[in-house]
Amino acid sequence: MGRVVVIGAGIVGACCALYAARAGWEVVVVDREGVAAGTSSHGEGNLLVSDKGAGPELDLMLSSRRHWLALGDELGREGLELDEKGGLVVAASEAAADVWRAFATGQREVGVLAEEVDPVDLEPRIVDGLAVGVHYPQDLQVQPVLASQTILEAATRLGAVLRSGSPVVAAQRTASSSTWRLRLGDGTAVEADRVVNAAGPWGGEVSALLGGPVPVLPRRGFVLVTEPVGPIVRHKVYSADYVDNVGSSDAGLQTSCVVEGTRGGTILIGASRERVGYDRSMDPDVVRRLAAQAVALFPVLADVRILRTYRGFRPYCPDHLPVIGPDPRCPGLVHACGHEGAGVGLAPATGAFVAAMLSADHGRAPVEVDGVATAPFAPGRFGEAVPA
Amino acid sequence: MTALTTFRFDDRDVPYRPGQSVGAALTACDIRSWRTTPREGRPRGLFCGIGICYDCLVTVDGMPNQRACLVLAADGMRVTTQEGVGER
Amino acid sequence: MTGADVVVVGAGPAGLACAVTAVRHGLTVDLVDAGWAVGGQYWRHPAPVEGADGAGAVTAGEVAHLHHDLPTYRALCSRLEEAVAAGRARTFLGHEVWTVGRRDGGWEVAATQRRAAGGRHAPGGGELRVAAPALVVATGAYDTSLPFRGWDLPGVMTAGGLQALLKGHAVAAGRRVAVAGSGPFLLPVAVGLAESGAEVVGVYEANPPTRWGRHLPAVARNVAKLAEGAEYAAALARHRIPLRTGRMVVEALGTDRVEAVTVARLDATGRPRPDGRTTVAVDAVGVGWGFTPVVDLAVTAGCATTRTDDGRHVVAETEGRTSVEGVYTAGETTGVGGAALALAEGERTAYSVLADRTGHDPDAARLRHLDRRIAALRSFAAAMAQAHAVPAGWVDATAAETLVCRCEEVPRAAVDHALRDREARDARQVKQLTRAGMGWCQGRVCEAGCRALVADRIGRPDRSAATERLVAMPVRMRDLLGTP
Ligand SMILES: Cc1cc2nc3c(=O)[nH]c(=O)nc-3n(C[C@H](O)[C@H](O)[C@H](O)COP(=O)(O)OP(=O)(O)OC[C@H]3O[C@@H](n4cnc5c(N)ncnc54)[C@H](O)[C@@H]3O)c2cc1C
Ligand SMILES: Cc1cc2nc3c(=O)[nH]c(=O)nc-3n(C[C@H](O)[C@H](O)[C@H](O)COP(=O)(O)OP(=O)(O)OC[C@H]3O[C@@H](n4cnc5c(N)ncnc54)[C@H](O)[C@@H]3O)c2cc1C
Numbered sequence: 001m002g003r004v005v006v007i008g009a010g011i012v013g014a015c016c017a018l019y020a021a022r023a024g025w026e027v028v029v030v031d032r033e034g035v036a037a038g039t040s041s042h043g044e045g046n047l048l049v050s051d052k053g054a055g056p057e058l059d060l061m062l063s064s065r066r067h068w069l070a071l072g073d074e075l076g077r078e079g080l081e082l083d084e085k086g087g088l089v090v091a092a093s094e095a096a097a098d099v100w101r102a103f104a105t106g107q108r109e110v111g112v113l114a115e116e117v118d119p120v121d122l123e124p125r126i127v128d129g130l131a132v133g134v135h136y137p138q139d140l141q142v143q144p145v146l147a148s149q150t151i152l153e154a155a156t157r158l159g160a161v162l163r164s165g166s167p168v169v170a171a172q173r174t175a176s177s178s179t180w181r182l183r184l185g186d187g188t189a190v191e192a193d194r195v196v197n198a199a200g201p202w203g204g205e206v207s208a209l210l211g212g213p214v215p216v217l218p219r220r221g222f223v224l225v226t227e228p229v230g231p232i233v234r235h236k237v238y239s240a241d242y243v244d245n246v247g248s249s250d251a252g253l254q255t256s257c258v259v260e261g262t263r264g265g266t267i268l269i270g271a272s273r274e275r276v277g278y279d280r281s282m283d284p285d286v287v288r289r290l291a292a293q294a295v296a297l298f299p300v301l302a303d304v305r306i307l308r309t310y311r312g313f314r315p316y317c318p319d320h321l322p323v324i325g326p327d328p329r330c331p332g333l334v335h336a337c338g339h340e341g342a343g344v345g346l347a348p349a350t351g352a353f354v355a356a357m358l359s360a361d362h363g364r365a366p367v368e369v370d371g372v373a374t375a376p377f378a379p380g381r382f383g384e385a386v387p388a
Numbered sequence: 389m390t391a392l393t394t395f396r397f398d399d400r401d402v403p404y405r406p407g408q409s410v411g412a413a414l415t416a417c418d419i420r421s422w423r424t425t426p427r428e429g430r431p432r433g434l435f436c437g438i439g440i441c442y443d444c445l446v447t448v449d450g451m452p453n454q455r456a457c458l459v460l461a462a463d464g465m466r467v468t469t470q471e472g473v474g475e476r
Numbered sequence: 477m478t479g480a481d482v483v484v485v486g487a488g489p490a491g492l493a494c495a496v497t498a499v500r501h502g503l504t505v506d507l508v509d510a511g512w513a514v515g516g517q518y519w520r521h522p523a524p525v526e527g528a529d530g531a532g533a534v535t536a537g538e539v540a541h542l543h544h545d546l547p548t549y550r551a552l553c554s555r556l557e558e559a560v561a562a563g564r565a566r567t568f569l570g571h572e573v574w575t576v577g578r579r580d581g582g583w584e585v586a587a588t589q590r591r592a593a594g595g596r597h598a599p600g601g602g603e604l605r606v607a608a609p610a611l612v613v614a615t616g617a618y619d620t621s622l623p624f625r626g627w628d629l630p631g632v633m634t635a636g637g638l639q640a641l642l643k644g645h646a647v648a649a650g651r652r653v654a655v656a657g658s659g660p661f662l663l664p665v666a667v668g669l670a671e672s673g674a675e676v677v678g679v680y681e682a683n684p685p686t687r688w689g690r691h692l693p694a695v696a697r698n699v700a701k702l703a704e705g706a707e708y709a710a711a712l713a714r715h716r717i718p719l720r721t722g723r724m725v726v727e728a729l730g731t732d733r734v735e736a737v738t739v740a741r742l743d744a745t746g747r748p749r750p751d752g753r754t755t756v757a758v759d760a761v762g763v764g765w766g767f768t769p770v771v772d773l774a775v776t777a778g779c780a781t782t783r784t785d786d787g788r789h790v791v792a793e794t795e796g797r798t799s800v801e802g803v804y805t806a807g808e809t810t811g812v813g814g815a816a817l818a819l820a821e822g823e824r825t826a827y828s829v830l831a832d833r834t835g836h837d838p839d840a841a842r843l844r845h846l847d848r849r850i851a852a853l854r855s856f857a858a859a860m861a862q863a864h865a866v867p868a869g870w871v872d873a874t875a876a877e878t879l880v881c882r883c884e885e886v887p888r889a890a891v892d893h894a895l896r897d898r899e900a901r902d903a904r905q906v907k908q909l910t911r912a913g914m915g916w917c918q919g920r921v922c923e924a925g926c927r928a929l930v931a932d933r934i935g936r937p938d939r940s941a942a943t944e945r946l947v948a949m950p951v952r953m954r955d956l957l958g959t960p
């Protein structure tokens with residue numbers, strides 16, 4: 001064991017820090033700003049199994065879900081605002097319903113609970129005349145900022161240290177061994193035996209300066225927050241066409257909203273998907289589209305006001321899978337980024353993966369962690385690809 | 389001042405002068421609060437007076453969360469004390 | 477007229493002056509304001525009521541005695557009316573601008589209508605969307621508030637709120653009223669209340685007048701301000717309103733509404749002294765610590781901001797030009813300086829728009845005059861900000877259970893906990909851990925208190941960026957439907 005530096009104090013970095021600390025590593029978390037200053041405070045906290053078709057991401061999510069419940073027991077659900085809220089997917093037409101039924105059949109085979117329901121039974125205020133609803137009791141929710149903070153504090157109790165306020169600007173590897181020297185923007189340096197790239201959407205840039213580039217790009221999303229209205233919406237509700245959008249690689253604007261109530265009484269409506277780089281400018285048309293879709297699902301929302309909108313940048317990989325694992329080109333470097341719109345959900349399993357990989361010999365990652373195959377996430381899958 | 393015009397606030401009639409907001413008319417009648425907060429049930433009324441603070445929220449004609457400092461009073465309007473986030 | 481040359485948001489002194497100047501020099505203007513009458517905060521007027529409904533209505537004449545410099549206001553109004561009649565300007569009153577965005581190389585302002593009289597939304601609802609190559613953000617300011625014990629009791633208001641009730645509705649907020657905080661603005665509020673029949677039990681100004689001593693040159697450049705001060709002093713005396721300096725309201729007392737306030741003297745370091753406190757019976761109190769610029773639309777448009785010494789964010793500009801091409805600003809958004817400065821800046825900004833749109837500066841002498849006037853008034857504003865700073869010991873007027881965030885009901889203890897026991901190091905992190913600033917007002921009210929608490933607890937000014945509010949006013953989803 002030695003020292004591991006985790007770059008990034010978002011939800012993924014926090015989980016990596018905790019699981020590494022539990023495995024006995026001396027952990028230093030470096031963030032250029034602070035805890036959850038990046039995407040983890042600019043998205044939502046849906047932990048969805050429902051939107052993932054059978055495959056590696058769903059396997060990872062099912063494992064992560066068990067980790068989340070365990071973290072809830074260990075650290076207290078309150079500190080994470082962990083809620084077993086359940087999801088409800090609805091389809092307006094019989095044709096869409098059939099497509100979703102086939103999708104759900106595949107999910108059930110790998111252990112997802114998915115039950116056909118009359119949407120009105122679960123959501124009394126939902127629009128009339130929907131063809132079908134599928135209830136996913138395993139969908140959870142957390143508050144990502146609180147969760148990042150609480151998880152990082154748990155790591156701190158095991159000796160982890162947070163250095164915030166200064167970015168990693170350069171990295172050197174000693175020729176002889178896999179020891180690293182990371183230089184920070186404030187002129188100081190940190191030594192490390194292992195480095196974890198948990199820089200979210202900036203994972204591409206950070207990987208490049210570490211010498212092991214992986215293709216991570218930002219995909220913008222807007223979220224709407226309404227005035228507090230009380231319990232109008234009880235589950236995470238979205239329409240069946242959502243999954244097509246999530247899986248799409250189209251750069252153009254896609255919106256298909258997920259509507260959910262929060263503890264504060266506000267309703268969250270998210271989210272759009274758009275590849276526009278780090279363009280932060282306000283796009284009123286996105287707000288209009290999301291609002292129209294939300295009202296179509298819940299007509300009562302027509303008279304509800306939007307108080308706020310914000311946008312974040314999902315860390316996006318071309319094949320829509322995160323990059324988790326040791327970099328074959330750089331001994332001692334482990335990537336943990338590119339989780340796109342599911343990084344909160346996948347964070348604890350990612351932490352467990354990383355902890356298992358830190359101690360593995362260079363380039364020889366365990367084939368499975370918690371029974372989940374590691375190969376689909378391996379950085380090596382991009383070949384020698386450099387970020388576009 | 390002769391007040392010919394009134395609106396209904398809970399179970400009483402409140403006189404107002406056209407052009408006045410609901411909050412101004414209630415204040416002129418020495419009524420200071422028309423909402424209780426969601427968490428602690430504390431009474432609230434006007435604070436900023438110009439539409440910034442949202443402390444003055446009230447239910448008007450069945451629609452909760454209206455700013456009393458801005459909504460102009462009108463004849464026959466039904467204004468009701470709002471508890472928490474109100475009902476829809 | 478389709479598509480004006482300029483769209484101006486805000487019809488206060490700055491926006492009015494800007495619009496009228498732009499029209500005079502040949503530009504067409506769309507002027508949008510949330511209020512029912514033009515004039516902004518300074519020249520706030522009752523909502524006009526027309527026709528048969530007007531019997532007994534509050535009239536502009538009735539509140540005229542509360543106003544200053546009405547001839548200027550009337551001149552601006554009549555020039556605006558002429559421009560509207562000539563098809564050179566359009567005014568959209570009662571329209572809340574919820575956001576701005578780029579459109580076709582220019583800027584689009586998106587607004588929804590306020591509930592009209594009758595309590596119902598404007599027929600059809602929907603959005604007003606006006607676009608122009610140039611956008612002027614003249615959205616003014618609102619009262620800066622700081623928490624103190626009991627400040628959420630009904631009857632405790634901002635000083636500006638008291639004034640708005642008087643000017644906009646001809647209503648005095650109470651029969652026995654205290655006015656407190658800091659700044660020359662407390663004086664017209666107190667005088668206005670007294671003239672409207674209220675008893676003003678005292679004006680409690682936190683700062684001693686000696687703090688002006690260091691700024692005599694700035695005062696000398698602005699004799700008009702001196703005369704104004706003397707006028708208020710005379711009016712206070714006439715109405716027997718006690719002006720008590722070096723004092724602040726440290727607590728509002730009462731169960732369901734304010735019944736009294738506790739006033740403390742401040743020591744030399746600005747801490748409320750434990751001895752010699754007095755309790756004064758009141759049924760209303762207005763507290764103001766100066767004003768906070770409304771920079772939301774400018775920030776949404778991407779404009780850079782700077783932080784003033786007192787921790788407020790203002791839009792960065794030169795001669796009204798922001799850091800973003802095509803976006804301009806004037807008035808309190810550039811730093812709080814009052815109506816006279818807002819007027820001068822509004823006119824100055826119109827000339828910048830004109831130069832950029834048409835390539836010529838029409839009136840060099842006028843520009844020189846305006847630039848001198850703006851410089852002098854800004855030096856006065858800077859002096860005022862220092863002479864009327866928030867006293868260092870303001871936190872002593874709060875208790876652990878005092879709500880910092882009124883909307884989300886977050887007590888000071890929660891903020892202290894986030895700063896002391898968790899990883900919060902700035903106001904942004906405090907907000908995320910405590911929800912302070914996440915409620916209805918989106919932090920407009922509590923942000924000053926939160927930032928000041930952070931500064932107090934960590935021993936240096938809060939460095940978090942200007943809060944981004946991409947939605948400047950809450951917008952009903954119904955109004956967004958059908959306008960793709
Ligand atoms: C609109 C929207 C909605 C979303 N909804 C959901 C959802 O419902 N469920 C879900 O699971 N996921 C959701 N996501 C995705 C999720 O938010 C992300 O996948 C997740 O937050 C990524 O976490 P992270 O820790 O990898 O990255 P981040 O939280 O971005 O953390 C990366 C950190 O790295 C730091 N950093 C970057 N460069 C450097 C450097 N050079 N040196 C030091 N530090 C550096 C940054 O400051 C940052 O704090 C959503 C995202 C968006 C945008
Ligand atoms: C409540 C209050 C009372 C005041 N009273 C006085 C006084 O009596 N004497 C004095 O000297 N100073 C007073 N002031 C100080 C005031 O800031 C200046 O005197 C002066 O009004 C500033 O002029 P301005 O044009 O910059 O802004 P303002 O006069 O504030 O005008 C800004 C205008 O923009 C509009 N606006 C803002 N955002 C939006 C939006 N999103 N959509 C549509 N419209 C919008 C507002 O409705 C407002 O009419 C007061 C301030 C406040 C807050």
Ligand code: FES
Pocket residue numbers: 433434435436437438439440441442443444445455456457458
């Ligand atoms: S009193 Fe502040 S919004 Fe009405």
